[in-house]
Amino acid sequence: MGLLDDWLPSSLARHGDPTRPSVTLSYAQSLDGSIALHRGEPLALSGPDSQKLTHQLRAAHEAILVGIGTVLSDDPRLNVRLVAGQNPQIVVLDSQLRLPLTASMLIDSKPHVFCVASASREAQRKLEQAGAVVERQSDPAAPQVELPKMLARLKQKGIRSLMVEGGGRVISSFLSENFVDRVVITVAPQYVGGYKALVLPLVVMPEIRNAQVKKFGKDYVIWGEVGRETR
Ligand SMILES: NC(=O)c1ccc[n+]([C@@H]2O[C@H](COP(=O)([O-])OP(=O)(O)OC[C@H]3O[C@@H](n4cnc5c(N)ncnc54)[C@H](OP(=O)(O)O)[C@@H]3O)[C@@H](O)[C@H]2O)c1
Numbered sequence: 001m002g003l004l005d006d007w008l009p010s011s012l013a014r015h016g017d018p019t020r021p022s023v024t025l026s027y028a029q030s031l032d033g034s035i036a037l038h039r040g041e042p043l044a045l046s047g048p049d050s051q052k053l054t055h056q057l058r059a060a061h062e063a064i065l066v067g068i069g070t071v072l073s074d075d076p077r078l079n080v081r082l083v084a085g086q087n088p089q090i091v092v093l094d095s096q097l098r099l100p101l102t103a104s105m106l107i108d109s110k111p112h113v114f115c116v117a118s119a120s121r122e123a124q125r126k127l128e129q130a131g132a133v134v135e136r137q138s139d140p141a142a143p144q145v146e147l148p149k150m151l152a153r154l155k156q157k158g159i160r161s162l163m164v165e166g167g168g169r170v171i172s173s174f175l176s177e178n179f180v181d182r183v184v185i186t187v188a189p190q191y192v193g194g195y196k197a198l199v200l201p202l203v204v205m206p207e208i209r210n211a212q213v214k215k216f217g218k219d220y221v222i223w224g225e226v227g228r229e230t231r
Helices: 003-014 048-059 068-074 121-129 147-156 168-176
Strands: 022-029 034-036 063-067 089-093 112-115 133-136 161-166 182-187 208-216 219-226
Touching (some): 003 022, 003 048, 003 219, 022 168, 048 219, 068 089, 068 168, 112 147, 161 168
Parallel strands (some): 022 161, 022 182, 063 089, 063 161
Antiparallel strands (some): 182 219, 208 219
């Protein structure tokens, strides 16, 4: 069964929760589960074939989400330049509006940036001038962006599918709050011994049902749906 032409469309179509978009978690890791050597530094793990797959996956989703940690370290553009297709709507979790006005994503997109109630109004004004759409959450006690409200807001805006690309803290939040419907993980056959995909112990340990694997160039891509009974 092909990942992109068969499994992903039918898996996205099966999504049954009307309150939020369907969520695909996708990132690249080493054999030991590292996504970077040091937190806050980019590390190229995927080869050209799996990178192209990542861009195809982006094009198959309506939105793509990263944490501000990834923006500050990698300065990603999060577009689909390696393939034909539409760029997804960019979403950034950025409680205190630290997104730099020089971020590459501001050049050719209008990211939706979620922040908490206490975030600077001045930073909001500057980011909006630069093209971002700032979504301020209302709970004055929340230290970070609240995922359930953020996901409900995206759904309200008409976004039905969301690809979550990282980094470690965001991956950990989505898994620990049980918001991952499926995963597409690139495993690069190398050891790194660095910053891991999971930075929190999980209470519920999601299992991937009927996981499939295929070689893309030098890398192995594993995909499957998160088992419903573990949620
Ligand atoms: N190999 C890969 O596929 C891959 C992909 C992406 C990133 N990375 C690597 O991952 C590293 C960055 O990871 P990271 O863990 O430092 O940063 P991250 O997960 O990208 O961003 C984490 C930050 O997002 C903000 N945030 C707001 N609401 C949140 C919530 N509910 N849950 C989690 N985070 C929330 C927090 O900062 P505030 O409190 O300031 O909002 C938090 O510190 C970099 O080294 C990057 O190269 C690797």
